Amino acid sequence: DTAVSQTPKYLVTQMGNDKSIKCEQNLGHDTMYWYKQDSKKFLKIMFSYNNKELIINETVPNRFSPKSPDKAHLNLHINSLELGDSAVYFCASSQAAGRGGYTFGSGTRLTVV
C-alpha cells in the first residue's frame, strides 16, 4: 500500500506526442506537488495544489497542465513533448503546505526521443 504512487515509472515517447503521468496519495494529505529533476539533478517545483486548488505555478511552459480531480489525485499532462522535457518527475504530498514532511512518489523517468 504505497503512500504516494505515480504511474508510469518509465515513459519513452517521441517528440510532439502528448502524454500524462498520474499520481495518487492515500495519506489523506491536503497538498500535492509536482517536482522535476533535470539532468543536473536539481529538484525544482512545478506545481502545487491544495484541496484541488492551484497554489503554486512555477514558470513552466503552457504545454504542462496539472489536473486535480480530487485532493487525493494530481495528474500531469504534457502536450507536444520536446527533447528538453526528458527528466524524472516526482509527485509528492504533505499535510500542511510548506511544513516539510513531504512524502514523495518513486518518480517517473520520461525520455523524449
Next chain:
Amino acid sequence: DQQVKQNSPSLSVQEGRISILNCDYTNSMFDYFLWYKKYPAEGPTFLISISSIKDKNEDGRFTVFLNKSAKHLSLHIVPSQPGDSAVYFCAATSGSRLTFGEGTQLTVNP
C-alpha cells in the same frame, strides 16, 4: 538564482566515522529546514528537520545544526554506516514552497 546550495557534489567517508553534509541558503525568509535522503530509482524520503527558532535537532545518529547568522546548516551522521550511502538533499520552506539544494552524494565505505 539558487537559494539553497550544497557546494559539495560528493562526500566519501569510512564506516564508523562522522559524515558532515553542508548547506547554505540566501533567503532570510526561510523558516523551516529539512534534509531528505534519496536512493537510486526512488523518491526522496524525509530524514530530519529544524525550525528556524532552533539551532540543533537530534534524532538518533542524525543531527542537524542551524546557524542563522551564517545562513548555514549542516547534517551530521555519526557513526556512518554503508546503508547511509545515498544522495542527501537540503531543503528550506518559505510559505507553501519547498526549495531544494542540488544534493550531495554520500558514500560510506566499509
